[in-house]
Amino acid sequence: MAGGVSLKTNLSGIELATPVLAASGTFGSGQEMSRLVDLRKVGAVVTKSVTPQPVRGLPTPRMVETPSGMLNAIGLQNPGVEGFIEKEGPFIAGGGVPVIVSIAGKSVQEFAEVAVRVSKLPGVAGIEANISCPNVERRNQVFACDAQAAGEVIGTVTRMTHLPVFAKLTADVTDIVEVAQSCVRAGAHGLSLINTVLGMAIDVETFRPRLGGTTGGLSGPAIRAVAVRCVFQVARALPEVPIIGIGGITDADSAIEFLLAGASAVQVGTANFYAPHSMVEIAEGIGAFLVRRGMSSPMELRGRVVTPGLPAEPAYRGG
Amino acid sequence: MAGGVSLKTNLSGIELATPVLAASGTFGSGQEMSRLVDLRKVGAVVTKSVTPQPVRGLPTPRMVETPSGMLNAIGLQNPGVEGFIEKEGPFIAGGGVPVIVSIAGKSVQEFAEVAVRVSKLPGVAGIEANISCPNVERRNQVFACDAQAAGEVIGTVTRMTHLPVFAKLTADVTDIVEVAQSCVRAGAHGLSLINTVLGMAIDVETFRPRLGGTTGGLSGPAIRAVAVRCVFQVARALPEVPIIGIGGITDADSAIEFLLAGASAVQVGTANFYAPHSMVEIAEGIGAFLVRRGMSSPMELRGRVVTPGLPAEPAYRGG
Amino acid sequence: MFRQKCEVLSVKRLGAYHSITLVAPEIADDARPGQFVEVAVPPEREFLLRRPFSIHQASRKGGWAGTLEIAFVPVGPGTRWLTDIEAHDFLDVVGPLGRPFPYPTQPNSCLLVGGGYGAAPLYFLAQELRSRGKRVDMIIGARDQERVFKAVEAKRLSVQVTITTEDGSLGERGKVTDALPGMVTRCDTEVVYACGPNPMLRAVAEYCAEQRLPTQVAVEELMACGVGVCWTCVVPVIRRDGSGWDYLRSCIDGPVFSGSRVWWEKWLGGRSAPIQTPPQGFQAEELTVGRAASWPAG
């Protein structure tokens, strides 16, 4: 790249061509999208979350557009870990792009199962534990909404694999720093912030929820400010831990916001749906920005946000 | 109104001409806006939050636009309860529009002080306790982020006043139902959901937060889905409690979404800034909707959302 | 599948419809009837996602070589925005997408049934079928005359045509399904193709199942990506081996499915009359359209 700039990024040991990754559930494993996107210019692909058994998912409608965002309620539809390996194994082994496998489960045990199986799969670069799903052993409370449960999952998964493990957290908690700390104590090699924000929309003509699953996850630019805040809070508390910033990233500037807030890399989700080329453009844009600022690596931006008046947080939500 | 429809709404004893209120901090006390809006067509005005002593507020910039929303960090600037009474007392006593006074404080004691003083003010229709502000007695944790602290404030305020008291909650919690229940147990006559969502934006040129207060509150259509979800969750758990739905309401349809989710009334905030007439148009739109559906009162819409597949919640955030 | 910035060659009004003809050589070259394209909306809007539109026409040869036509009725922000598009503007288009209508191998008498904008892809299909020596008949229906899409074109392309409108403002008063039995008999129909509102597809599919007529229907579900990665666009489809059913992605396993394998009751609710499609262990005796069954999953 121009001006001695390199976008190469080392994420907890994973070598990436760029710090811009595809977010889970928005890019498959890369196979389908390879026809539209040059995968060599993609940092890595985080797969759709995989569970031990096949999951059929929720009834339609599974999405609804909201202002500057969308709600989705897929219900983790996936072919199960065996079906996943059959479908995606060869592609992943091919090594065209680093693949981080997102794993999910209804119990600590299920996470462990998938982690073990996935770790044996050639070519897998890392594991992202999607702990933003309901825990059947705790009245369906979401793992990531409970620091202890989150720590249990991560502790078990890290013991089960040699691969770097990223804990993917939700912003729908009173204190995300507490959950983050618990995951790091349990051995997480990095944190992925954030998953979608729980929301709902209602059809005023039919009086029905616009989603078959009633509630769903809000994504897109609408949640960007929330995600930047979460990355900022966690990075302040855990400056050593690699963070992947996620939430409403659509262009280089929004990606750079996350790096300045403390992220080492970013994931692009919803934008892939309408702008499949955006990850490549964002990486190029970051490169151009670095050149313009006379910097040589994205890491020079990490956590560089200047905050004189701290701690102003927790701020006056109420105006 | 046409077809025997009446928008009259009784909110915990307060008689309102329409179920559409002005949200705190977005409409003053009504004086300034009376030159642009016919206040007789406004359900009620919730004032900017008032504290015991004058508060100077945070340095600028105090706002930044975000996709389909805005962040604000005002820092509760207000003239203090005495200054407030001096400035707004006569207008409130005038009774041109029902006025609900929003009160805030750094401690339970401060809330009590303002509540007492405000209760003596002629013409005040009710009190909204903005408990989404930092509690100096608990390491600045926001009252509304702690069910117990929230309950303490509401318990004290309700004891100090004869006026109906609404507890205004934040969505930035793991379990908003728990906080809501605690407030209701403590005597809240109603709940206002939701306050702004904590967010942050960074200027990529200066590396500085775009807000003088570093973090700030996200408002506008971007948060609507989150607000509808909160109203839905709380209404399911507390079907008897009057709820005022707040968050990204811009038109009759978005207001009706909140009513269907379980709200008895709604507040309009950010939309007042760019469309001062919107509260009036929303009320008229609700009226037209009722006529079209052969209904006679907004209360007929309350909580009418049809949810066969429940409980799907807590839903699969992670897709 | 390609992503192209396509220049708008021309825009037309036909009754309630707007049509846009695009210069899109690669897409047009691969396009087959029943496939669709995803059109990007402009930046700085509060709505983000591409809008899917069936390929109404794709010309590989002749004066219109390399062009693609879509037709739509404005129903919301995206389609309203599209009505302002003018010649020489550029649209960001991804396509061709999805599984097209399969062609029958043995000689066949084909009845094409289109409701509303669902008629758009059927003329393209009719041409392809005729060029393969098939007999084509058509039923084109809509709410009213304004919404009947290209009645004249239907007459030009088919042996027999029935037009239906719900208000009777054109052709027979009623729904396309009212005209279905009569046409099937008159035309000795051997296979039915349908595109239109999902409830219409269901009625057609259920009637054809009763009559043991193979059907291919182009369904419509909300789509976020259009390319198979988001799993929002699924439809419940019975496995060919009857071992159960799956949610298949209508953007790549469809939008065209065999009408007898869509589990309508599960998808659209209510009770399926006359035939029920139970979920498990049900032998989905597929009524094949020649090699249709050999098409990709679904």
Place this chain on the structure above:
Amino acid sequence: MFRQKCEVLSVKRLGAYHSITLVAPEIADDARPGQFVEVAVPPEREFLLRRPFSIHQASRKGGWAGTLEIAFVPVGPGTRWLTDIEAHDFLDVVGPLGRPFPYPTQPNSCLLVGGGYGAAPLYFLAQELRSRGKRVDMIIGARDQERVFKAVEAKRLSVQVTITTEDGSLGERGKVTDALPGMVTRCDTEVVYACGPNPMLRAVAEYCAEQRLPTQVAVEELMACGVGVCWTCVVPVIRRDGSGWDYLRSCIDGPVFSGSRVWWEKWLGGRSAPIQTPPQGFQAEELTVGRAASWPAG
């Protein structure tokens, strides 16, 4: 204060500037120099808030009676959208807003200093001052020739004029503040009015304080509502009685403030040279412009 749907009478280009003339009788009738209007952006955009623009011209009499003109440079989505506005389009406008420039009571020699689009309101002000028999001189500056707003107009309205550009492409090379001392001497300036980038206003105000010259400056802060209810647009201003300072709303207590009472250091940071404006107990000896001090707070 009114809200009006205003028809666009005409749009113009002047160098880097676009200007829009609106039919807005009520607003034009009340408008005074230094006040502004808030223009609504269209629905379905990801940005929501009205955009504030100074009133460049407001004609109460003559051929242009009841019209209002604003001028701007496209810098972002709102202003970019405005560049597509054409005659006969309608804009949703709220105004007139804010505290206008006060006029001196005693005879005065007035120097008007404008930077970039900050020059826009000064011609309106110059006319009003002249009609009150004041002497008007002007310094108009910008980055380059393209951004010098209406140099000719400046010459027409003032006794002496200095044009400055940072790149020297027009007039003297440098900033308006470089030309300030010379002009003040040459013109026996008794009061200075300034509008432009906040750092420029600060430099002007600090120079004038040194020279004990009264100044009125029109500041700019981010505004969400423009009508005094959101408290986003505040500027730190020293109390007249010196008992301290307050954050005053620039949308109603301003945008025009007495330059000597804005606490520049607090607002814009850095160190204030030459004079410091300490926060507490500081006697803000206001340099009054005639009855200026008798204007609403600020």
